[in-house]
Amino acid sequence: MNSRLIYLDYAATTPLDPRVLEAMMPFLTGMSGNASSIHQVGRAALQALDDAREQVALVLGCQPKEIVFTGGGSESINLAIKGVAMALRAQGKTHLISSTIEHHAVLHALDYLVEYEGFTVTLLPVDRTGRVQPADLSTAIRPETALVSVMYANNETGVIQPITELAAICRERGVLFHTDAVQAPGQLPLDVHALGVDLLSLTAHKFYGPQGVGVLYLRRGTPLVPQINGGAQERRRRAGTENIAGIVGLAKALSIAESERTAHANRLRALSERLIDGVLTRIPQSWLNGDRQTRLPGIVNVGFACIETESLLLLLDQRGICASSGSACTSGSLEPSHVLLAMGLSPDEANGSIRFSLGRQTTDEQIDTLLDLLPDLVAQLRTLTPCA
Structure with missing residues (x-):
């Protein structure tokens, strides 16, 4: 990565850790066999696969046979939601529950099941802070409910959901519970038994x-x-055929993320508090989107009255600062964020909001550079499009 570039889009993707690349290299440069082959090269691949599965299971607090390797977060989510729904349909379980702030991998999987498979879906609302209320879930569950899917932490605002409470309600009612935990590694605990979940999805490039x-x-x-x-x-x-090099890299990255989690989260929390305080004190008519306390330490979503985020992102990019307006999967959309609208923001407020996500290479100096630039850029845009 360019040393002069200030990358503040870690929630979209993270750079490959050199320690992870080192673990992957033997399977990228040498003979990487097919783990289903019975000869010695295949057996070596199978051993690497088994070792990786054990590493992942250790972090999640589960059995290795409960781990399924996939092609990424969207595939894991689709497999969880569609796979459970289709398995339980014969039992008359044709109702699914999720929330209005989910990633589109969840929402579009649900749309598919409604449109093509005849399921019904209830989307739980969130409050102004961006959190699902457990009481709403209790009310929404029906005898025919097959699965509830609520994300662990939101990818746009960083707001953490009450997963243990939601999962406990589902367990009491005999309903399976899935969580999209894509943003959680390295910042939140991942023990599946402590969380109480039945299914959990991850993708390596977020950690x-x-x-x-x-x-x-x-x-x-x-x-x-x-x-x-x-x-x-x-x-x-x-x-x-399993992606042995990728799976080995995932396992190594997840192990590192968990071993360094407390120190990493504490450092990110200090940086994000520095950023939030700086924005709110230096820029008039600015606000933080989502709960300030119950959120991922690495995500800061702030809004500015009387600007359009796209213009601000372009100005920041010209100065070597990378940020986003929300989910990387909707970066080409001109529509306001569905997450922010669900939280009660107006379309103008949603269109004036920007996400800064911090990571391992983020420094105090980079945050200070951003805070030195941001007030003038916002003021510049407000002269071009003054408030009505």
Whole structure:
């Protein structure tokens, strides 16, 4: 990465950790076998796969056989939601519950099940701070509810959801619970038994691992219909030759993220508080989106009256600062953030909001540079598009 570039979009993707690359190199430069082959090269690949599965299981506090390797977060999420829904449909379980602030991988998987498979969906609202209320979930569950899917922490605002409370409600009512935990590694605990979840989705590139590889935790005994058909890989839950180099990298990255979690989260929290205080004190008519306390330490979503985020992002980019307006998966959209609208912001407020996400290479000096530039850029834009 350019040393002069200030990268503040870690929630979109993170740079590959050199320690992770080192672990991957033997499988990228040498003979990487097919883990389904019975010869010695295949057995070496299988051993690497088994070792990686054990590493991931150790972090999640589960059994290795409960780990399913996938092609990324979106695939893990689709496998969880569609796989459980289709497995339980024969039992008359045709109702699904999620929230209005989910990533589009969740929302579009639900849309598919409604449009093509005849399911019904209830989307739980959030309050102004961006949190789902457990009482709303209790009310929404029906006898025919198959699955509830609520994200661990929001990718746009960083707001952390009451996952343990939500999962406990589902457990009491006999309903399976899935969480999209893509943003959590390195910042939040991941023990699946402490969380009480039945399914949990991750993707390596959010915690300094390679792109294109993910994980689904699937609690033993959870019914699932595979979404990719073919060979018997991943205990027949996800067909396709395993990406050994990517899986090895994912396991290494997740182990590092967990071992450094407390120190990393504390450092990010100090940096983000510095950024929030600086924005709110230096820029009039600015605000923080989402709860200030119950959020990921690495995500800061702030809004500015009387500006358009796209223009601000372009000005920042010209000065070597990378940020975003929200989810990287909707970066080309001109529509206001569905997350911010669900929290009660107006379209103008949502369109005036920007996400800064911090990471391992973020420094105090970079935050100070941003804070030195930002007030003038906002003021410049306000002269071009003054408030009505």
